[in-house]
């Protein structure tokens with residue numbers, strides 16, 4: 001983006017990434033009503049994952065790959081994205097030459113809206129941290145819903161203390177400062193092999209993370225509500241003692 005277009009964010013932007021690497025700041029997001037409707041549902045990511053399967057959409061990532069740092073959290077919100085690649089200098093070089101760290105997470109939060117979900121593509125770095133306690137503090141203060149990190153996170157005790165939802169592939173003490181370079185904010189990225197565009201809906205809970213493409217959000221919500229009702233009905237009838245034959249008429253055993 002041009003520096004002038006970023007003018008309205010200048011009180012928050014720290015200049016951690018050159019402005020031309022911020023691809024966009026405005027894009028369509030799913031409405032608040034849609035987000036609230038998803039949040040009301042139980043058993044959320046498994047049901048949405050089934051719906052995505054039925055629609056031929058690859059969008060599900062297991063919690064064994066992207067683990068919640070705090071269990072029992074559930075978030076739903078539009079994605080804002082950041083992509084990192086490794087720095088080619090050695091860490092010693094950056095450290096002793098007092099180079100500016102190129103972790104740009106705070107600039108992602110600066111241009112995001114309240115309720116957004118920052119999504120980090122840092123898989124090529126292995127277990128190197130791209131966010132920690134300070135990052136968590138800013139994300140929480142500026143109203144992010146939670147972070148999804150295909151990469152490492154540190155200061156895990158602070159993430160717990162701040163009670164902020166984060167899913168990550170790694171936990172590590174090793175800082176990303178001097179080891180990474182932020183290539184792009186709000187471009188398309190991939191996390192655990194799943195494509196994420198800014199504005200896609202991110203849903204995450206203890207079972208994992210699902211990515212719903214922006215254009216499919218309404219259809220996925222409708223189908224998820226229907227599937228949740230069907231399953232709730234099966235549970236209710238089973239608990240009230242109806243036979244398996246009767247239950248099978250509502251939900252065929254192949255769907256259990």
Ligand SMILES: O=C([O-])CC(=O)C(=O)O
Nearest residue numbers: 129132133134135175176
């Ligand atoms: O250096 C890092 O990896 C980030 C960090 O510790 C923080 O955000 O507190």
Ligand SMILES: [Mg+2]
Nearest residue numbers: 132133134155
């Ligand atoms: Mg730290």
